[in-house]
Amino acid sequence: MLRAIYDFYSAQNHRFKLLAARVVERILSGCGGDFRLGWVTPPSSDGGADFVGRLDIGSGFSRVKQVVFGQAKCERIEGTTSGKDVARIVARLRRLGRCLRDTRCVL
16 A cells, blocks of 8 residues: 555656545544644745644644644655755744744744
């Protein structure tokens, strides 16, 4: 099954972002939260986030609304994701978060 998914999406990375966003939506919504997909970023320069959504946790007065930045990677099944790869993604998402708070920032 993974091979079929990789073969289908490897040449269509932008469509893979939407698949990843829908998987996250299903997982997070099934864990008691309410995930709402905001948008999938354009195929061009996006500053590190592939999709943006919101996760609502709790209810009533104690309800928390958390912005979620997602990063989707369609990598070869035979390949591995190293700690360096993960650190690079985390750094990009942190930079994006800082830029969203600072209106002078350019991605």
